[in-house]
Amino acid sequence: MDVIETVRRARAERMNSPLENREVRLRGRVRRAGILLVVLAAIVTASASAAAQVSPAQAQETADEAIGRLRSPFCPGLMLEVCPTTTAEALRDSVRGMAAQGQGVKQIVEGVLARHGEEWRAVPKRSGAGLLAWLVLPFVLLGGSVVVWTRVRAMRGQGQVYAVGGAGVTDEERARLDAALREFDRVEDEA
Amino acid sequence: MTQIGEVALWVAFILALWGGVLAFAGGRRGRGTWVLSAERSVYAVFGLLIVSSGAIIAAFVRNEYGYKYVAGYSNRELSLFYKITGLWAGQTGSLVFWALLLALFSSIVVWQNRRKNREFMPYVSGTLLVVLAFFMGVVLFASNPFQLMDFTPADGRGLNPQLQNYWMTIHPPTLYLGFTAFTVPFAFAVAALISGRLDTRWITTTRRWTLLAWFFLTNGIIFGMMWAYVELGWGGYWFWDPVENASLLPWLTGTAFLHSVMIQEKRGMLKMWNVLLILGTFLLSIFATFLTRSGLIESVHSFAQNLTISWIFLGFLSFLVIVSAALVWWRRDAFEPENRLESAVSREGAFLLNNLVFIAAMLTVLWGTMFPLISEGITGTKITVGPPFFNRVNIPLGLLLLGLLGIGPVIAWRKATGRNLVRNFTTPVGVALAVGAVLWLSGVRHTYALLTFVLGAFTMTTIVVEFWKGTRSRARIEGEGLPVAFVHLMQRNRRRHGGYVVHAGFVVMFMGFAGAAYDTEEQMSLRPGEQMKIASPFGHTYTLTYQAMSAYPATNMTKVIASVNVAKDGRPAGVLTAEKRSYRQREEVASEVGIRRAWNEDLYLILAGIDDINGVVQGTNPRPIVTFKVLVQPLVPWIWVGGLIMAIGTLVALWPGAEPARPAAVKPKLRVEKMVDADAELVEA
Numbered sequence: 004m005d006v007i008e009t010v011r012r013a014r015a016e017r018m019n020s021p022l023e024n025r026e027v028r029l030r031g032r033v034r035r036a037g038i039l040l041v042v043l044a045a046i047v048t049a050s051a052s053a054a055a056q057v058s059p060a061q062a063q064e065t066a067d068e069a070i071g072r073l074r075s076p077f078c079p080g081l082m083l084e085v086c087p088t089t090t091a092e093a094l095r096d097s098v099r100g101m102a103a104q105g106q107g108v109k110q111i112v113e114g115v116l117a118r119h120g121e122e123w124r125a126v127p128k129r130s131g132a133g134l135l136a137w138l139v140l141p142f143v144l145l146g147g148s149v150v151v152w153t154r155v156r157a158m159r160g161q162g163q164v165y166a167v168g169g170a171g172v173t174d175e176e177r178a179r180l181d182a183a184l185r186e187f188d189r190v191e192d193e194a
Numbered sequence: 195m196t197q198i199g200e201v202a203l204w205v206a207f208i209l210a211l212w213g214g215v216l217a218f219a220g221g222r223r224g225r226g227t228w229v230l231s232a233e234r235s236v237y238a239v240f241g242l243l244i245v246s247s248g249a250i251i252a253a254f255v256r257n258e259y260g261y262k263y264v265a266g267y268s269n270r271e272l273s274l275f276y277k278i279t280g281l282w283a284g285q286t287g288s289l290v291f292w293a294l295l296l297a298l299f300s301s302i303v304v305w306q307n308r309r310k311n312r313e314f315m316p317y318v319s320g321t322l323l324v325v326l327a328f329f330m331g332v333v334l335f336a337s338n339p340f341q342l343m344d345f346t347p348a349d350g351r352g353l354n355p356q357l358q359n360y361w362m363t364i365h366p367p368t369l370y371l372g373f374t375a376f377t378v379p380f381a382f383a384v385a386a387l388i389s390g391r392l393d394t395r396w397i398t399t400t401r402r403w404t405l406l407a408w409f410f411l412t413n414g415i416i417f418g419m420m421w422a423y424v425e426l427g428w429g430g431y432w433f434w435d436p437v438e439n440a441s442l443l444p445w446l447t448g449t450a451f452l453h454s455v456m457i458q459e460k461r462g463m464l465k466m467w468n469v470l471l472i473l474g475t476f477l478l479s480i481f482a483t484f485l486t487r488s489g490l491i492e493s494v495h496s497f498a499q500n501l502t503i504s505w506i507f508l509g510f511l512s513f514l515v516i517v518s519a520a521l522v523w524w525r526r527d528a529f530e531p532e533n534r535l536e537s538a539v540s541r542e543g544a545f546l547l548n549n550l551v552f553i554a555a556m557l558t559v560l561w562g563t564m565f566p567l568i569s570e571g572i573t574g575t576k577i578t579v580g581p582p583f584f585n586r587v588n589i590p591l592g593l594l595l596l597g598l599l600g601i602g603p604v605i606a607w608r609k610a611t612g613r614n615l616v617r618n619f620t621t622p623v624g625v626a627l628a629v630g631a632v633l634w635l636s637g638v639r640h641t642y643a644l645l646t647f648v649l650g651a652f653t654m655t656t657i658v659v660e661f662w663k664g665t666r667s668r669a670r671i672e673g674e675g676l677p678v679a680f681v682h683l684m685q686r687n688r689r690r691h692g693g694y695v696v697h698a699g700f701v702v703m704f705m706g707f708a709g710a711a712y713d714t715e716e717q718m719s720l721r722p723g724e725q726m727k728i729a730s731p732f733g734h735t736y737t738l739t740y741q742a743m744s745a746y747p748a749t750n751m752t753k754v755i756a757s758v759n760v761a762k763d764g765r766p767a768g769v770l771t772a773e774k775r776s777y778r779q780r781e782e783v784a785s786e787v788g789i790r791r792a793w794n795e796d797l798y799l800i801l802a803g804i805d806d807i808n809g810v811v812q813g814t815n816p817r818p819i820v821t822f823k824v825l826v827q828p829l830v831p832w833i834w835v836g837g838l839i840m841a842i843g844t845l846v847a848l849w850p851g852a853e854p855a856r857p858a859a860v861k862p863k864l865r866v867e868k869m870v871d872a873d874a875e876l877v878e879a
Contacts, residue, residue: 074580080435082580085428087785087802125580127565132573139561140587143554151546155535 199249462532709829
């Protein structure tokens with residue numbers, strides 16, 4: 004019993020010394036920090052896992068979009084989405100699988116093209132030679148607008164409105180036209 | 195008998211060459227007898243081509259499998275109907291058919307103009323005969339339907355199963371009618387260029403021909419869409435396939451031409467532009483034929499692939515381009531406009547924008563179609579361009595056109611005043627905004643679909659208001675009832691009001707296209723008695739119960755049919771069947787879909803797979819597991835209804851009748867119809 008009592012006292016003395024108190028508090032902080040780190044790591048891991056497990060609806064949407072950007076390697080001229088062969092169905096399933104694993108549209112499309120070949124891309128890239136495909140519409144619209152605008156300005160700049168040739172409208176016809184249009188407006192307004 | 199057809203083709207070819215040379219020479223030297231001889235050769239060529247085509251059909255009907263063409267596209271079990279249509283089932287016969295249609299149109303043109311347009315006719319006949327000679331030359335030297343094989347097989351290979359469809363029998367002829375009819379305005383444009391008569395006469399002379407060509411081409415394209423929808427079994431109707439695109443190209447320029455000629459007729463402007471448009475339309479028709487038959491670009495249309503023919507077509511196309519460009523350059527000083535554009539805010543301005551959009555659409559479709567070849571040529575890598583690309587670049591253009599449809603017909607010629615704009619557009623803009631608001635509140639959020647409905651409402655309202663104003667004014671002043679006044683209004687200016695009807699059809703068709711934004715799809719494997727459900731965007735629920743599977747032999751094939759009971763919102767809504775057809779002679783399997791049509795949506799059933807098809811055919815497994823793919827396609831019926839309305843509108847515009855009275859005929863007391871048409875008609879001098 005004396006021995007036990009002696010040990011207790013010795014502990015109590017150590018506990019009461021300022022040096023011993025600091026050491027104990029430090030140990031406690033380290034322990035708590037460790038627990039916090041473990042919890043944080045668990046949260047991060049869980050979050051990453053949740054990110055990989057996309058919802059079925061999201062996965063379906065991603066898969067549909069990816070499938071819609073691919074031509075079928077198994078049906079000449081057809082898109083993957085409508086190719087009726089079983090191999091095409093298997094490829095569609097594989098795309099759905101990739102989407103379910105959390106892969107994005109671009110990643111899936113590039114993955115499929117890496118396996119089957121670039122020629123099955125349905126939407127040209129907006130870089131490199133693919134950019135040429137996209138440039139034609141703005142080029143035509145811009146160029147066409149410039150041509151039309153230039154022509155219109157040139158026509159208006161010449162100032163003459165009527166009667167370059169024999170099919171022009173005479174003053175008498177112009178007066179009759181104006182009268183007819185006035186009459187037309189009057190009838191409409193009355194109605 | 196069949197050999198007579200080949201002889202007739204040879205004689206027709208020589209006559210066409212002879213007539214072509216005589217026509218041009220007679221025209222330049224003023225030798226009437228030469229021209230007359232050339233015109234008679236047109237009739238003779240037509241007669242000879244009837245004999246030649248009749249001989250090919252006879253060979254099909256009489257099962258003469260010694261002929262390579264007959265053996266390749268027919269077999270004994272094939273029904274008589276498809277044997278007759280075998281004339282245009284393959285490349286060789288379709289070229290003869292093309293020549294036959296062109297000869298028919300050429301004969302009509304020569305007969306119609308036997309006492310008028312005599313300064314044009316030598317060159318018109320000559321151009322038509324040269325084109326005819328080209329087609330017959332291709333047939334005789336590169337793709338002869340009368341080619342005999344070394345032996346005569348007991349039976350033929352049969353017709354491609356996908357061509358054994360009603361729509362496929364009328365789709366190619368209608369398309370060919372459109373392509374060939376565009377040769378007539380092309381020939382008149384060439385004649386106008388050679389003769390130097392570049393006023394509106396060649397346009398007014400060919401006005402109905404242009405409309406007729408447009409009518410056939412439009413319907414040919416729509417029939418092709420119908421065929422794809424019911425036969426290809428993937429639920430789509432337009433796929434931006436190179437061959438589909440090829441038919442769209444001349445349609446786009448032809449439609450631009452139909453609008454821009456009105457500016458030349460009313461204001462004497464855009465003369466060179468109109469010549470270029472019609473030359474371009476015909477050249478694109480030839481280009482379409484080249485693209486269809488060359489096989490240079492991968493296509494779902496596995497029509498013939500013949501590189502010899504491709505090179506011949508390419509050579510002819512180059513020849514036509516050079517000749518056309520040279521003629522336009524030669525007459526470049528004769529295109530002086532008779533009037534000037536007063537304001538961009540006018541009908542002329544709207545038509546110019548319309549033309550710009552059509553040409554932009556044509557060039558983007560052409561560019562996208564040829565891009566795999568172009569990219570391979572430039573970079574060595576083939577970069578393919580699929581439907582998503584075409585949709586992205588063309589949908590905005592289509593929406594712009596939809597808006598212009600509403601603006602063009604009602605905006606004033608020369609210069610639109612603020613009053614004109616307010617008077618014509620207040621109601622349509624109000625209706626469009628109201629429709630947009632209602633749709634937004636109903637949950638429609640798809641941008642393009644929403645824009646389509648808003649712009650469609652705008653355009654449709656302008657059309658309805660135009661009809662209403664005209665009918666009401668006529669009813670008040672002439673004392674007629676509204677229905678009678680409406681009929682008289684339509685009769686008064688068929689071209690204008692027919693055009694309105696065509697525009698209305700176009701709007702309805704576009705709304706049908708917009709429905710695709712809300713397609714729904716389900717796929718499921720079922721045992722007999724099991725069910726699957728699919729929701730419609732209109733809030734309905736379809737329940738499909740797989741009933742049974744049956745198999746039986748039919749002419750030329752064995753049919754395997756799955757029957758499905760359909761319930762809509764729990765109420766019985768009929769039975770749908772989807773089939774697999776196994777064609778004996780060609781050993782090919784084709785799918786037949788089941789479609790339940792309603793005014794607002796289609797329920798589309800595809801038999802995607804059968805787990806034991808052999809067991810079903812042999813009768814050992816009457817209850818196989820079947821995989822069904824089901825789609826609900828909202829507003830698809832509107833596409834076909836829109837097409838029908840467009841056809842009716844074109845027929846109204848085409849129908850023979852008195853032309854609208856010209857201002858010179860206006861009496862001091864204006865009649866109401868002249869007032870109603872005043873802003874469109876009185877500028878004519």
